[in-house]
Amino acid sequence: MAATAQMTLEEIRRGLSWRKQLDKVFVLVGLAILFACLAILALLFLDLVRDGASRFGWSFFTSFPSRKAVNAGILSAAVGTALMMFVTALVALPVGVAAAIYLEEYAPKNWFTGIIEINVTNLAGVPSIIYGLLALGLFVYQFGFGQSILTGGLTLALLILPIIIVATRESLRSVPKAIREAAYGLGATRWEVTKDHVLPYSTGGILTGLILGLSRAIGETAPIITIGALAFIAYLPPSPVGPEFPFLNFEWLMSGFTAMPIQMFNWVSRPDQAFQANAAAAGAILLGMTLLMNAVAIYIRYRFRKKINW
Amino acid sequence: MATNVTPSVAIAFDERKATRANPPKAAAEKLNFWYGTNHALKDINLPIAENQVTALIGPSGCGKSTFLRCFNRMHDLQPATKYQGAITLRPDNVNLVGPETDPIEVRMRIGMVFQKPNPFPKTVFENVAYGLKLRGIRNRTELAERVEKALRGAAIWDEVKNRLNDSALALSGGQMQRVCIARALATEPELLLFDEPTSALDPIATAKIEELITELRQRVTVLIVTHNMQQAARVSDFTAFMYLGELVEMDSTSKIFTNPSKKATEDYITGRYG
Amino acid sequence: MTQAKALASKGAFSSIRYRKNRDRIIELLLLTAGLVAVFTTAAIVFILVYESSAFFEHVSIRDFLTDTMWTPLFSDARYGIMPLVAGTLTVTGVALLVAIPLGTTIAIYLSEFAPHRLRETVKPVLELLGAVPTVVYGYFALLMVTPLLQKIWPELPGFNMLSAGLVIGLMIIPYVATVAEDSMRAVPRYMREGSYAMGATKLQTALRVVVPGAFSGLAAAYILGISRAVGETMVVAIAAGMQPNLTFNPAEPAATITAFIVQVSLGDLPHGSIGYQSIFAAGLVLMLFTLVLNVFGFFLTRRFREAY
Numbered sequence: 001m002a003a004t005a006q007m008t009l010e011e012i013r014r015g016l017s018w019r020k021q022l023d024k025v026f027v028l029v030g031l032a033i034l035f036a037c038l039a040i041l042a043l044l045f046l047d048l049v050r051d052g053a054s055r056f057g058w059s060f061f062t063s064f065p066s067r068k069a070v071n072a073g074i075l076s077a078a079v080g081t082a083l084m085m086f087v088t089a090l091v092a093l094p095v096g097v098a099a100a101i102y103l104e105e106y107a108p109k110n111w112f113t114g115i116i117e118i119n120v121t122n123l124a125g126v127p128s129i130i131y132g133l134l135a136l137g138l139f140v141y142q143f144g145f146g147q148s149i150l151t152g153g154l155t156l157a158l159l160i161l162p163i164i165i166v167a168t169r170e171s172l173r174s175v176p177k178a179i180r181e182a183a184y185g186l187g188a189t190r191w192e193v194t195k196d197h198v199l200p201y202s203t204g205g206i207l208t209g210l211i212l213g214l215s216r217a218i219g220e221t222a223p224i225i226t227i228g229a230l231a232f233i234a235y236l237p238p239s240p241v242g243p244e245f246p247f248l249n250f251e252w253l254m255s256g257f258t259a260m261p262i263q264m265f266n267w268v269s270r271p272d273q274a275f276q277a278n279a280a281a282a283g284a285i286l287l288g289m290t291l292l293m294n295a296v297a298i299y300i301r302y303r304f305r306k307k308i309n310w
Numbered sequence: 311m312a313t314n315v316t317p318s319v320a321i322a323f324d325e326r327k328a329t330r331a332n333p334p335k336a337a338a339e340k341l342n343f344w345y346g347t348n349h350a351l352k353d354i355n356l357p358i359a360e361n362q363v364t365a366l367i368g369p370s371g372c373g374k375s376t377f378l379r380c381f382n383r384m385h386d387l388q389p390a391t392k393y394q395g396a397i398t399l400r401p402d403n404v405n406l407v408g409p410e411t412d413p414i415e416v417r418m419r420i421g422m423v424f425q426k427p428n429p430f431p432k433t434v435f436e437n438v439a440y441g442l443k444l445r446g447i448r449n450r451t452e453l454a455e456r457v458e459k460a461l462r463g464a465a466i467w468d469e470v471k472n473r474l475n476d477s478a479l480a481l482s483g484g485q486m487q488r489v490c491i492a493r494a495l496a497t498e499p500e501l502l503l504f505d506e507p508t509s510a511l512d513p514i515a516t517a518k519i520e521e522l523i524t525e526l527r528q529r530v531t532v533l534i535v536t537h538n539m540q541q542a543a544r545v546s547d548f549t550a551f552m553y554l555g556e557l558v559e560m561d562s563t564s565k566i567f568t569n570p571s572k573k574a575t576e577d578y579i580t581g582r583y584g
Numbered sequence: 585m586t587q588a589k590a591l592a593s594k595g596a597f598s599s600i601r602y603r604k605n606r607d608r609i610i611e612l613l614l615l616t617a618g619l620v621a622v623f624t625t626a627a628i629v630f631i632l633v634y635e636s637s638a639f640f641e642h643v644s645i646r647d648f649l650t651d652t653m654w655t656p657l658f659s660d661a662r663y664g665i666m667p668l669v670a671g672t673l674t675v676t677g678v679a680l681l682v683a684i685p686l687g688t689t690i691a692i693y694l695s696e697f698a699p700h701r702l703r704e705t706v707k708p709v710l711e712l713l714g715a716v717p718t719v720v721y722g723y724f725a726l727l728m729v730t731p732l733l734q735k736i737w738p739e740l741p742g743f744n745m746l747s748a749g750l751v752i753g754l755m756i757i758p759y760v761a762t763v764a765e766d767s768m769r770a771v772p773r774y775m776r777e778g779s780y781a782m783g784a785t786k787l788q789t790a791l792r793v794v795v796p797g798a799f800s801g802l803a804a805a806y807i808l809g810i811s812r813a814v815g816e817t818m819v820v821a822i823a824a825g826m827q828p829n830l831t832f833n834p835a836e837p838a839a840t841i842t843a844f845i846v847q848v849s850l851g852d853l854p855h856g857s858i859g860y861q862s863i864f865a866a867g868l869v870l871m872l873f874t875l876v877l878n879v880f881g882f883f884l885t886r887r888f889r890e891a892y
Contacts, residue, residue, distance in 0.1 A: 016783075016785075019785045019787070019788065020785060022785070022787050023785045023786055023787045026692075026693070026697070026787050027693065027697050029689065029693075030689055030690060030692070030693025030694075030697060030698075031693070033686050033689055033690055033693075034690055034693065034694075034706060034710075037686075037690075037710070037713055037754065037757060038706075038709055038710075038713070040754065041709075041712065041713050041716070044716070044720070044724050044728075047724075047728060048720070048723070051727075094617075095617045095620055096617075098613065098614045098616075098617030098618075099614070099617040099618040099620060099621065101614050102611075102614035102615055102617060102618040103618060106611055106614060106615070107618070108389060109389060115622060116618045116619065116621055116622055118882075119621040119622045119624070119625045120621045121878075121882060122625060122875070122878055122882075123621055123624060123625060125808075125811055125874060125877075125878040125881075126628070126815075126871070126874065127814070127815025127816070127817070127842065127870060127874055128815070128817065129815065129817045129842050129845055129846070129867070129870075130628060130632075130815075130867055130870065130871055130874075131628075132845075132849070133628075133631065133632065133845070133863065133864060133867045134624070134627055134628045134631050136849075137631035137634070137635055137864070138627055138631055141855055158620075158624050161620065161621065161624070162621075165621075176428075178424065178426060178428035179428060179430060179431075181384070181387075181424060181428065182424065182428045182429075182430065182490070182493075183430070183440070184384065184387060184417065185382060185384070185417060185421070185422040185424070185494070186417065186418075186421070186440060186441040186444060186493070186494070186497065187414055187415075187417040187418035187441065187444055187445075187497070188414075188440075188444055189414055189603050189604060189606075189607040190607055190611070191606065191607045191610045191611075192444060192603070192607075196440070197430060201431065215715060216715070218717070219715075219716070219717025219718065219719065219720070220717075221717070221718065221719045221817070221818050222718075222817035222818060222821075222842065222845075222846060225846055225849050225850065226845060226846070226849045226863075227849075228849060261717055261719045261818075264719050264720070264723070265719050265722070265818065265821075265822065268719070268722065268723050268726065268727075268822055269822065276727060279723055280723070283717075283719070283720045283723050286717050286719070286720060287716060287717065287720050290715055290716065290717055291712060291715075294711070294712055294715050298708050412600075412604070414600060414603075414604065415600060418600070444603075445599075446599050
């Protein structure tokens with residue numbers, strides 16, 4: 001019988017069953033790793049909640065930081081975070097959406113546009129602490145904004161700008177070309193096409209991008225530390241609403257402040273064990289907010305995707 | 311030259327067709343067009359008779375859609391396109407493809423209906439009114455009047471008069487296309503361009519639109535691109551045959567389909583190539 | 585025919601100039617917004633170079649690169665960046681040991697094995713893993729991972745690079761997995777079919793055809809992970825301690841470049857002092873690292889996207 005490379009059916013089956021076993025093992029390993037990661041996430045959250053449980057209560061939310069762990073609360077941190085997010089959103093949203101519209105609808109395909117796009121991609125990969133250094137040198141000192149909410153808000157706005165730009169571009173892109181052609185065919189200018197037909201159907205994606213950006217900004221610590229936000233702030237920024245005309249003032253923008261992640265960092269770094277509970281509680285709140293915002297963003301993305309069938 | 315060609319499929323002619331051309335509403339004069347380095351249209355001279363239907367036929371890639379889109383400067387939306395020569399619009403003799411002519415202005419005088427119906431994801435009313443709003447017409451009564459007039463002109467008023475505030479996307483394909491026609495008619499264009507308007511539609515919808523086009527020419531000059539020869543024969547007064555970016559022959563429809571002067575035309579008509 | 589003209593002169597054409605001018609102004613505004621990205625990069629470069637140049641007037645570049653101690657806040661200050669670089673590299677190394685195998689395995693599983701619905705549900709949840717605030721991960725590393733490790737190794741110091749590295753590894757798994765999975769899915773079907781047609785199992789096809797085929801995408805994923813790990817601040821600041829220490833042993837505490845910057849910022853340094861400038865010099869080094877990594881990653885990503 002001539003030597004042949006052909007295997008007998010028996011040989012085939014033996015080799016095959018071994019390889020199939022490997023396949024199954026791999027599936028199990030893959031699933032196991034996946035669920036381990038997700039389990040760790042859940043574990044982390046639960047642990048934070050458990051460790052911080054003793055602190056949850058009205059007084060935690062309404063007290064200032066204090067030397068005694070039991071009395072220390074996140075009032076100034078929460079308010080600082082909220083005000084800073086407000087500035088961040090106010091700056092990042094218009095600039096990000098405008099830049100995305102420019103890149104997607106207006107920019108010609110030349111080297112100049114390429115430079116803008118490269119910069120956007122690059123900025124997305126810059127470590128957040130570098131943004132802190134930028135803010136320190138530029139906003140705090142050169143521009144003289146000081147270690148204020150304005151500086152913090154601007155810094156985070158720059159940080160999340162790429163997120164908003166990318167999300168907006170994606171949703172602008174999802175509007176079919178045929179709709180644009182129809183509008184141009186009727187004699188609309190580029191801005192009219194964008195404003196009347198492209199932007200209205202992109203709001204879902206833009207909103208998603210904003211929420212994802214803010215959820216990232218809320219947890220950012222490094223840049224805020226670098227610009228000098230302090231952790232022992234036992235006061236609130238001046239109220240924007242005043243009793244006399246014009247009823248609104250902007251002093252609060254220039255005020256010193258603290259933020260949730262900074263407060264948590266400060267408490268974690270204390271050798272005193274008692275503060276760990278505070279840190280856990282703050283962490284649980286922070287994590288909870290981040291997860292909530294992400295969930296909302298994902299939900300919005302899902303809903304808006306279903307809405308229009310072109 | 312061939313005498314009395316027998317086309318390989320039966321072609322029905324409409325007796326309402328003209329045999330004599332009206333003076334041209336627009337005329338292409340030595341028109342050349344490039345996509346980047348690709349010389350897509352070569353020295354085209356073609357008059358489009360006023361208030362009559364001119365059809366452009368030819369195999370895939372012959373440049374008929376490219377030629378059509380020169381009329382309303384749609385190519386300007388792509389980079390690296392170049393026009394040479396002229397398309398003159400009467401009576402003011404504007405060169406539609408001239409660099410001094412503003413494309414937006416051109417598109418406000420010339421309307422287009424696209425291959426795949428593309429109504430905006432808005433209500434029927436808003437679709438038809440959009441072009442009017444661009445032109446600054448805000449008065450509600452006036453808008454309502456003009457929208458009704460356009461929808462009647464597109465032979466779809468009866469079907470949508472009670473659904474003006476429903477989404478245009480909820481209509482059937484043929485209805486959507488007629489709404490798109492109404493949308494283009496609302497602004498009372500001087501020339502109406504059709505880019506294979508029925509290729510995405512079923513035969514019944516197609517028939518309705520062909521009937522509509524035949525009527526429309528009383529009000530507006532029509533230039534239609536079609537890859538369906540029978541449609542050209544049914545609908546148009548004059549037919550131009552294009553091949554590889556050049557105009558091969560243009561004549562009255564009945565002559566083109568029974569007694570074409572050029573062999574290339576005859577080959578195409580008789581189905582020697584697709 | 586005069587209808588169109590009548591419509592035109594009704595104010596439509598006179599307003600056409602208005603509409604076009606408005607368009608032009610808006611385009612300018614939009615362009616300015618686009619340029620913000622360019623200005624930001626330019627500003628970053630400028631600020632880092634400007635402050636660092638002041639720093640380098642006092643410290644020679646040679647000392648900076650070769651000195652083995654980093655003690656800018658001491659009276660006898662030494663400015664060698666090596667300890668910080670060593671800390672950064674060690675932590676990153678540990679992180680990659682976790683993230684690359686696990687992230688790649690997850691990517692292979694999701695791309696080649698997982699049923700569609702599972703993949704669609706799992707991916708967003710995996711993203712969440714990457715969305716956790718880093719300060720929370722820092723807490724996790726210091727107060728949960730370190731004690732756990734200390735049960736196995738009682739001599740492990742409270743601050744160490746191992747915990748930090750492990751947690752950072754966990755944190756960057758989603759980044760690695762997502763990019764790797766995308767690049768694997770981009771491998772065309774016909775390549776897989778060639779392998780299946782010869783009787784190969786899914787795993788064999790995955791390892792022998794898909795992974796090599798997605799090579800540049802995988803490299804991009806790993807580089808993205810490295811870049812993220814190098815730039816990570818809070819986890820190391822909390823869990824690895826902030827003492828510069830020239831060592832590659834993960835069982836010791838050390839400071840990374842990023843942790844050092846945080847430490848200085850927490851203190852009170854007068855603007856313009858050399859301590860203040862030192863953080864910009866450190867930041868410059870960090871920036872150069874990540875820039876090189878990002879550029880690399882960008883070209884690799886483009887290559888894998890274009891290849892198909």
